[in-house]
Amino acid sequence: MLGLPDAADWDERKKRREKKTPQSGTPKEPVNPWEVAAEQLKEQRTAPIPAASAPRTAIVQEPTAPWVTVEERSGSAFARRFGRGVLWTLVAAFALLGAKSVLIPKKTPPPVQSTAPVQAGPTYPDDEAQAVASRFARAYLSWDEQDPEARAAGLAAVLPDSADTKMGWDGKGRQDVLAVEPGTVTPAAQKQARVRVDVLVRPATSAVPPKRGTAPTPTLPAHWIGLEVPVVQAGGRVIVTGPPGMVGIPATGPTAPELAGPEADSAFSEQTTETVTKFFTAYAAGDTETVTAPGAFVPPLPAGVSLVGVTSWTADKGSGTDRTGTARVTWQLGGAQLDQTYRVELTRVASADAQRWQVAAVHGGTA
Structure with a gap:
């Protein structure tokens, strides 16, 4: 073991040295066997071994470690350190947020009363309603007993199909329309509306002479007549649904508010x-x-x-x-x-x- 001689070999070698070494009167100090063995082992390691006579000795391989050491790349090291830094930053942030929520509680706003959204319905086509009502009023208050077809054609353009184009006229007299002014549109149910129209008319003397013994009809000056015309949306347009109603026209307007004038210079x-x-x-x-x-x-x-x-x-x-x-x-x-x-x-x-x-x-x- 470890190149040391056995105990039997040691005794034989000691006897041979004693025979070769002459006896002297001075006793020699005992030789340390461990030192001798160390010297012999050192000689065996340093002495050259002849190629022919040198016995083949078993090569003792040092035990290898169960892992392999691989040099770590700089990029991997940086990524690992960066990931650890991000992780610790997140941990610190969450810790601060938790501490803030404990130390400074969040103020809860007062509950807001939820109201259902108001859905605005489609607006009524006021411009079209006023235009249709104006055309109707002009035709409705214009008549000439000598040309009744002109009035009927004007009414048919804004009335439903197959409607009565006489609209209550008895076929007599003559009247001209000088101006038409549309006014307020008041929507109603089922796409209906009521349109206010003011019409300036001028009655004319009848071309037919009065019968013998009857007085001629007096001629009135031009004057305004108010109408309220019923209309409805149908088939993508506005039409008049029936006869209008005659209404009065205010003689004066409402009282105006007092307006402060600018200071004079x-x-x-x-x-x-x-x-x-x-x-x-x-x-x-x-x-x-x-x-x-x-x-x-x-x-x-x-x-x-x-x-x-x-x-x-x-x-x-x-x-x-x-x-x-x-x-x-x-x-x-x-x-x-x-x-x-x-x-x-x-x-x-x-x-x-x-x-x-x-x-x-x-x-x-x-x-």
Whole structure:
């Protein structure tokens, strides 16, 4: 074992050394067998072994490890470290969120009362309803006993098929329609609606002379008649469902609300009165280019209108290069005089040596 000699060999070798070694008077120290064995083992390892006579010794292979060491690549190491970093970051984030939910509880908003969505139904075709009702009103209130077919043809275009085109007319008299003004459309059930129409009519003297002994029918001046026309949606269009009803027309409108006017600037009003007067004089004469600001466009009034005078001009309180005011103007038209109101916009125009105010726009009324 480990190249050490057996005990029997050791005794024989000791006897041979004692025979060869001469005896001396001085006793020798006992030889350490382990040191001798170590020296012999060292000699055997360092001495060359002849090729022919050297005995074949078994090659003792050192035991190998049950695993193989593989050098790790830098990319794999980076991916592993990055994955660990992401994992720990997520763990820390979840931990912080959990701590926040415990320390700072989330405020619960008050419950919202759920309301069902309001579904808006389809809007009624007001424009088409007004157009159909206007055509019907014009045909319905127009008649001529000498040409009854004209009225029937006008009604048939807006009535259902096979409807009565006389619509209650007895076939007598004559009346002309001068103007038609459609009004409010009031929707009803089953795609029906009621359309208000105002009609300006002028009765005419009958072409048939009255019978002997009867007085002629008096002729009335032109006047307005109110109708409420029933319509319905059918077949992709609006038609009249039957005879209308005649209604009255209000003699006056409702009471208007009290409107607060702008505060007046007396000094600026006096300063610009001549500018406004020159503008309205040119306005009636058809030449506004010379009295309006650069870039402004004010179409001239029609022929036959002349200026009587600017009754009043009041500029609004304000500042800057753009100002506004109200002018009351009297016109001469058709042998009569008419007082009218305008809102006038002024702008300050400056040149190299002077500056002046000119009209930038003009609008009728006080709004």
